[in-house]
Amino acid sequence: MAGRKKTDETQMNFDFDGNSVPASKGVKKITKASKKAVHGKEIKMTMKAAEVSVKKKRSRKSVAATAESMAAKQRDISVSEFFAKNRHLLGFDNPRKALLTAVKEAVDNSLDACEEAHILPDLMIVIKPVADTDNKFILTVRDNGPGIVAKQVPNIFARLLYGSKFHTLKMSRGQQGIGISAAGMYGLLTTGEPVQIITRINAKSPARHYHVQIDTVKNRPEVISDEECEFELPTGTSVSITLEGKYLKGKRSVDEYISQTAMANPHTTITYHAPGGEVHEYARQSEDLPFMPVEIKPHPYGVELGVLFKMARESQSKTVGKFLRNEFSRVSQPLSAKIIKKAKLTASSEPVKITLKETERLHEAINSTKIMPPPTDCIGPIGEEKMIEGLSRVVEADFYASCTRKPSVYRGNPFVVEAALAFGCKSDSKDKKEDEKESLMRLVRFANRVPLLYQQSGCATHKAALEVNWRGYGLSQSRGALPSGSMMLMLHIASVWVPFTSESKEAVAHYPEIIKELKLAIQECGRKLGMHVRKQKRIKDELIKRSYIEIYLPHIGQALKEILVLKEPQVDKVVNNLTTILEKTRSMP
């Protein structure tokens, strides 16, 4: 689990307007006071409520607040405090979801760490109810990753917004460095238990066992204990969180999440001990490590004006040309010259001195110049074959189709979209089969191989699936609903930066570029499905028509016999000849 949170450090301090004066009575103005790069790596952002003006309006009895009295109440809020109050933003809104989110964060981290160290992941997930309670569980996730160096353990597990992934443009499961520490914080808040970590980075050195917890006011980790211990693997990490939760089966359950993770990660072995004592084993299907994503610079297309301006102002490049070449991918010397000429700038001007007007021209010039699509070696799709393998690992169906699109760009971030479809899914019991006849298609969503279980209707994948005209593929679809049928649609978005709608990473934002690609991928699968459905229908129709031969030919023979007074052998000949004639004209597709 190490290797991902190395040396970068992010700390965000927010100054919030913390008083309780009714908003309608005052007009607040918040201006950005400063935004500085300290040591080039640590960014400190401070937002201050600098100017607060209150319209004075006499209320009946209470004394109106003054700027001074309000200022007295205005103070720092730590990020951890903020999230402790708003834990739903991170996916801990109810006990059931909290358990799932904790599993998800731990599994994401483990898989990312293993893959980054080029180790085929081998996960063990254990959820044990705490004795004598029915709403507390101990969650343990153990991986065979590279381990974590001693110094970083507290920061990684007990400090929010601390991580290696936020500042890089690279496809990975985790992004912000919130997840696992938030899970630990939730555990601490609900049970008072600290997070326990056992990690070993080297087969020759002993493993260490830590107890850490977060100081929510300061957003700083506290190490409660740190001792040497035994560990069964040469390297690896095991995290245990005690938390309040609720274990239920069915949709959006932990079981479902693990099964879908297995679907999207055929190179992973997962052993899962459910709270009820059941053990689910998902054996590794593929010995190939998935594609190793590489870090990239942003692509010029889609970079917003404000971002471009900020990047230029903060650039260390000496000239605008160098700035374009150094800070963006796919910008060559001639191309940068072309863009600068279009923008009517001088090539030798310094980017830090650029004005907003000039940036506007530069932005326009970039978007009207043809630039190669971003490098795609930074994203690793699951792949058409592997997706079908993954799907068939979970559902048995009559027909599978899949499609991996070519990489595309939204806001300068390359992304790849994949779709796979299983049609005619077989269910276990007979009763279930009856239900499924009426049921809608199941949508299974993934972002960077991570299953998304919540907020389906708010997700770009869902919107895309709805916008596709499934009737064209021989399915029935009500207005504003997914098509009906026993089928499963798997959608995967891989990107260096997946645009989630919230920090709990439940749904993908509705970027038109992403929805367009999703639709194209679904349509590609749909066309294959349509062919299959039509063929099935043809075969069925054909069988019905073939039965006509058997049913009606004897009547023709009989009628001719009655009219022409034929003898039996003649009638037989009529029927036999007709059977041959008709069968010649039909060939089974």
Add this chain to the structure above:
Amino acid sequence: MPRTKQISALDRITDNAQQVYKTIIAERSPTMSTPIRSLSNVKYRPQKGYFEMLGKSKKRTLTVNTVKAFAQTLKMMALSKQLIEEDNMATKREAYYISKNWGKAGFSEQPESDTVMDDIEAMFGVNREQLKFVPEEKGGSVAGNLFVIDKDNSGRKLKIDCTKFGSGAYSIPVEVENLKFQSKAKFILAIETAGAFQRLVKCDYWNKANCILISMGGVPTRACRRFIRRLSDSLKIPVYAFVDGDPYGYFNIYRTLKVGSGNAAHLNEYFCVPGASFLGVTPQDIKDYDLPTHPLKEVDIKRAKDALKNDPFVKHHKEWQLAINQMLKMGQRVEQQAFAKHGLDFVVDQYLPDKLKNPSKFLP
């Protein structure tokens, strides 16, 4: 209906079956060709006075898709042959029930068997009575100065006096070919509704105007059309139609009476009354007699527009086009019995005598 000119229905059936049989024995797919039965396959022949069938036909080759219809057609032909040989007959409804013995080749609804029957009829160019299938439909009612000469079951001559039915009427039989007529009436009035017919009988109109009244009861059946045709041919008196003033009355009733239908176009030659002309109720009558009306229904408008566009009879007669356009412009339709507004006797005392002063102004 003159039969001597035609090869008998029995021969047509066996010839056709023989052809099918030979084709099958030669290991080829048999085909049957049926004339298309719609207005698109007829032409109005003003000099002959009726819709004549054009050569368009649909060819049905035996394939898996047509095997059911093919089997049903042949079974129906076999049934017809059996009926001819036994000198029996079956109503259309009975034929439908007989098909229930054919297992899966049976018909599920009567319209299906009727269609097959009509196809065979058109294919062979014969009347369905010749195939020994008879309709259940009523022929129509007659009252007035007419003697119908018929035979009873033992073959004795019967002279039926149509003046002697009191408030009732003589009923037109299904088979009218052998009837003979005697009359001194001046014209025949063909009436759409039984209600209007009763009013005229009640007012003793046939006696006052010296005419023959015939109630068609909606679209005239084949027997009714043939009866009126034979009557007018043998008595050499004109036929006037008195129907509701709506597109249904004009085209489904009057046009079918006069020139025949698209559906059984091969028979129009015998089942039409080319000499008929249209007394009323015309759209102009609505204005002239200040009649109470109803607004045209959507189907009426559709039917009127369709007639303007597709009906060869309407396309030939300018007068009719003008009348329809006048009706569409007014947006109103009128019923025969609307004259009751001006008194029950108004139609007899005022309207019909007025109109009959000038038969040359009747719509064609």
